[in-house]
Amino acid sequence: MTTPLFEMMKTGGHEQILFCSDRETSLKAIIAIHNTSLGPALGGCRMWPYKTFDAALNDVMRLSRAMSYKAAVSNLPLGGGKSVIWGDPETDKTAALLKAFAKHIDHLGGRYIVAEDVGIGVPDIEAIRKVTSHVSGFPISDGGSGDPSPLTAYGVFCSMRACLEAVFGNASFEGKRIAIQGMGKVGTALAKLLHEADAKLYVSDMDPEKMAYATREFGADPIHGHEIYRVDCDIFSPCALGGTINERTIPSLSCPIVAGAANNQLEKPEDIRLLEERKILYAPDYVINAGGLINIYEELKGYDKDRAYKRVGAIYGRLKEVFALAQAEGVSTAAAADRIAEARLRVKSA
Ligand code: NAD
Numbered sequence: 329m330t331t332p333l334f335e336m337m338k339t340g341g342h343e344q345i346l347f348c349s350d351r352e353t354s355l356k357a358i359i360a361i362h363n364t365s366l367g368p369a370l371g372g373c374r375m376w377p378y379k380t381f382d383a384a385l386n387d388v389m390r391l392s393r394a395m396s397y398k399a400a401v402s403n404l405p406l407g408g409g410k411s412v413i414w415g416d417p418e419t420d421k422t423a424a425l426l427k428a429f430a431k432h433i434d435h436l437g438g439r440y441i442v443a444e445d446v447g448i449g450v451p452d453i454e455a456i457r458k459v460t461s462h463v464s465g466f467p468i469s470d471g472g473s474g475d476p477s478p479l480t481a482y483g484v485f486c487s488m489r490a491c492l493e494a495v496f497g498n499a500s501f502e503g504k505r506i507a508i509q510g511m512g513k514v515g516t517a518l519a520k521l522l523h524e525a526d527a528k529l530y531v532s533d534m535d536p537e538k539m540a541y542a543t544r545e546f547g548a549d550p551i552h553g554h555e556i557y558r559v560d561c562d563i564f565s566p567c568a569l570g571g572t573i574n575e576r577t578i579p580s581l582s583c584p585i586v587a588g589a590a591n592n593q594l595e596k597p598e599d600i601r602l603l604e605e606r607k608i609l610y611a612p613d614y615v616i617n618a619g620g621l622i623n624i625y626e627e628l629k630g631y632d633k634d635r636a637y638k639r640v641g642a643i644y645g646r647l648k649e650v651f652a653l654a655q656a657e658g659v660s661t662a663a664a665a666d667r668i669a670e671a672r673l674r675v676k677s678a
Contacts, residue, residue, distance in 0.1 A: 350428035369409025372445025417447035430459035473627035476620030481517035483619030510568025587611035
C-alpha cells in the first residue's frame with residue numbers, strides 16, 4: 329500500500345496526506361494538502377458515505393489538486409487542499425465527531441483552512457470553528473461571507489458574456505437560449521441573473537419542485553432527465569454534478585458553448601477533443617466557478633461584499649486570457665487554463 333500511495337502523491341503533486349482517526353467517535357477522515365507554494369491550502373470538507381477507502385482517497389486527492397489550480401488561475405495567494413469525512417452525514421455526523429476532526433485541522437497550524445462542501449453545512453463549520461480558527465465560510469451575521477453560491481453564479485454569468493463575445497461577437501443575452509442542468513443553489517442564482525438579462529431558459533433538476541420554481545419565477549421551460557443534453561440552445565450550463573460532459577453526452581449537444589458551475593465537468597481529460605471536433609467552445613470549469621473561492625478569500629481579509637463582487641467580475645477578463653492563449657498556442661481552452669495555473673505554481677515553487 330505504501331509505495332502506491334507515495335507514487336500517487338508524486339504523480340498528483342501532493343505535498344501531504346493526513347489520515348485522521350479518533351477512537352471514541354470512530355472518526356475516519358482524510359485531509360489532502362496538494363500545494364502550498366502560493367499560500368495556505370484552502371478547500372471544503374466533504375462528508376460522504378464512500379463505498380471504499382480508495383474512493384474516499386481518490387476523491388480527496390482529485391479535489392485538492394483542482395483547488396490548487398483554481399486558486400492559481402484566479403491569482404489568489406492560496407494553495408489547494410480538501411478534506412473528506414468518510415461517513416453518512418445524515419446518520420454519522422455528531423458534535424463529538426466534528427470536534428475530533430477539528431482538532432486534526434488545528435494541529436496543522438493553518439496549513440489547511442476548511443470550508444463547507446457536500447454534507448458539511450454552515451452549522452457544522454460553526455461547530456468546527458469552536459475548536460480551531462483555521463475555518464472559512466461562516467455566516468454574514470458573524471462577520472463571515474455567508475453562502476458562496478450567488479458569487480459562484482455571478483462568476484459563471486460574467487464568463488458566459490466572454491463566451492458569447494467569442495462565438496457571436498457580442499455579449500448580449502437578449503433572446504439567447506440557455507439550458508441549465510441543476511437548479512440547486514448556484515443554478516437558481518444563475519437562472520435569476522440570466523432571466524433579468526432577458527435570456528430564454530431551459531432547466532432540469534431531479535427535484536420537480538425546483539423546476540417548478542424556475543418555471544414560475546423565470547419563465548423557464550422544464551426539461552426532463554437526459555433531454556437537457558439535446559436542447560437546441562446557445563449555451564449548455566452544467567450546474568449539477570461532475571462528469572456530465574463525456575463521450576455519451578457530447579454527440580447529443582446542440583449548442584456552440586459549454587459554460588457551467590459544476591466541478592470536474594469533463595469525465596475524462598480527453599473529452600475536450602470531442603468538444604473541439606464538434607466546434608463547441610468550452611469554458612474551463614475551475615476558471616469560471618472560482619467565485620465562491622474568491623468570496624471566501626475576501627472573508628479572510630475582512631469581508632466587503634462590493635469588493636468581492638468586483639473581484640469575481642474579473643473572471644470575465646481571465647477567461648478571455650484563457651481563450652487568447654488557447655488560440656495563440658493552438659491548444660484547447662482546458663490546456664490553456666492548466667498552463668496558466670501551472671506557470672504560477674512553478675514560479676512560486678522555484
Ligand atoms: P446543490 O446541491 O445546491 O445543487 C445541485 C442540484 O443538482 C440539486 O438541485 C440536484 O437535485 C441537482 N441534480 C443532481 N443530479 C442531477 C441530474 N442528473 N440532472 C439534473 N439535476 C441534478 O449544489 P450547488 O451548490 O448549486 O453546486 C452545483 C455545482 O457547482 C456542484 O457541482 C458544485 O460542486 C459546483 N460548485 C458550487 C459552488 C458553490 O459556491 N456552491 C462553487 C464551485 C463549484
